[in-house]
Amino acid sequence: xxxxxxxxxxxxxxxxxxxxxxxxxxxxxxxxxxxxxxxxxxxxxxxxxxxxxxxxxxxxxxxxxxxxxxxxxxxxxxxxxxxxxxxxxxxxxxxxxxxxxxxxxxxxxxxxxxxxxxxxxxxxxxxxxxxxxxxxxxxxxxxxxxxxxxxxxxxxxxxxxxxxxxxxxxxxxxxxxxxxxxxxxxxxxxxxxxxxxxxxxxxxxxxxxxxxxxxxxxxxxxxxxxxxxxxxxxxxxxxxxxxxxxxxxxxxxxxxxxxxxxxxxxxxxxxxxxxxxxxxxxxxxxxxxxxxxxxxxxxxxxxxxxxxxxxxxxxxxxxxxxxxxxxxxxxxxxxxxxxxxxxxxxxxxxxxxxxxxxxxxxxxxxxxxxxxxxx
Ligand SMILES: *Cc1c(COP(=O)(O)O)cnc(C)c1O
Numbered sequence: 001x002x003x004x005x006x007x008x009x010x011x012x013x014x015x016x017x018x019x020x021x022x023x024x025x026x027x028x029x030x031x032x033x034x035x036x037x038x039x040x041x042x043x044x045x046x047x048x049x050x051x052x053x054x055x056x057x058x059x060x061x062x063x064x065x066x067x068x069x070x071x072x073x074x075x076x077x078x079x080x081x082x083x084x085x086x087x088x089x090x091x092x093x094x095x096x097x098x099x100x101x102x103x104x105x106x107x108x109x110x111x112x113x114x115x116x117x118x119x120x121x122x123x124x125x126x127x128x129x130x131x132x133x134x135x136x137x138x139x140x141x142x143x144x145x146x147x148x149x150x151x152x153x154x155x156x157x158x159x160x161x162x163x164x165x166x167x168x169x170x171x172x173x174x175x176x177x178x179x180x181x182x183x184x185x186x187x188x189x190x191x192x193x194x195x196x197x198x199x200x201x202x203x204x205x206x207x208x209x210x211x212x213x214x215x216x217x218x219x220x221x222x223x224x225x226x227x228x229x230x231x232x233x234x235x236x237x238x239x240x241x242x243x244x245x246x247x248x249x250x251x252x253x254x255x256x257x258x259x260x261x262x263x264x265x266x267x268x269x270x271x272x273x274x275x276x277x278x279x280x281x282x283x284x285x286x287x288x289x290x291x292x293x294x295x296x297x298x299x300x301x302x303x304x305x306x307x308x309x310x311x312x313x314x315x316x317x318x319x320x321x322x323x324x325x326x327x328x329x330x331x332x333x334x335x336x337x338x339x340x341x342x343x344x345x346x347x348x349x350x351x352x353x354x355x356x357x358x359x360x361x362x363x364x365x366x367x368x369x370x371x372x373x374x375x
């Protein structure tokens with residue numbers, strides 16, 4: 001059986017976890033959390049990075065930092081994970097979905113401006129499959145209408161747009177270290193602050209609404225409740241695990257990219273024969289091979305291909321019932337414009353196995369089975 005995903009393991013995780021145990025401090029913001037945050041800040045060049053227990057939590061923090069209030073509107077694609085919307089729904093926002101582009105499956109930047117109203121407070125681009133949204137256009141619209149940009153870069157760790165790391169272009173960026181992502185701590189995430197005016201507020205939100213971070217730095221002599229907040233710190237054991245992954249970030253990225261390239265090379269003849277479509281990566285983007293997907297003619301063909309591959313012992317996956325057509329989506333959102341691509345393309349997309357350590361022979365076997373299906 002070829003699994004769809006196996007979480008990355010570099011071999012050094014147990015070593016760092018033992019070091020964390022020896023430090024005798026397992027709660028948040030210990031040495032491994034600090035080391036991970038410094039690594040993120042230096043590698044991706046952002047003002048400040050905070051580890052969080054998940055990307056969902058990072059998105060929730062961002063929603064609090066931009067001070068979403070009931071009735072505010074937030075623009076995003078419908079083709080995304082529920083957390084992208086939920087983080088803002090929790091603060092009372094109305095979600096406004098716009099269509100995606102069929103080439104990248106990302107928000108169609110040309111559809112955003114028409115969806116802006118007086119109540120629009122933020123745009124949340126989702127970098128699907130680690131391929132960047134058209135950020136220059138999105139940032140320009142946001143600046144002209146005085147709106148925030150929060151990048152859902154859950155899938156975009158180590159990807160770039162015009163040389164800049166995803167997650168560092170908008171006001172805030174959110175990473176995921178869930179074990180289905182390129183780097184993991186089991187469950188985990190990070191919030192990147194790409195502006196210098198919100199650090200204190202972010203620390204307070206993350207530390208249960210207290211100024212404990214200031215206290216630990218010796219800037220105040222006792223700490224107390226100063227604002228609304230929650231607990232958005234991961235434990236040190238998770239950070240120790242993650243640190244081992246960061247130490248091998250380049251190797252993991254290169255390994256995944258090699259798998260991605262091999263898939264593309266093996267399946268290109270089928271695309272040239274018009275049988276399926278392969279992912280498209282715009283020239284401005286360097287992606288991180290978060291996933292490799294193909295697009296079938298339609299949903300029936302996809303169902304048959306899933307079955308075919310399953311019988312050959314190959315696990316595949318597809319995802320995202322478009323949020324606007326889900327039960328909660330109908331309550332909390334509206335779709336601006338027409339759904340030309342979102343539903344249609346989501347029904348054609350199929351993800352093939354992709355993980356650190358996927359073997360060449362496995363890719364040969366998978367692509368051979370795809371070829372035989374189309375024969
Ligand atoms: C995985 C994912 C999330 C959620 O990440 P968690 O760390 O599991 O909370 C959010 N948005 C997108 C686009 C994702 O792929």
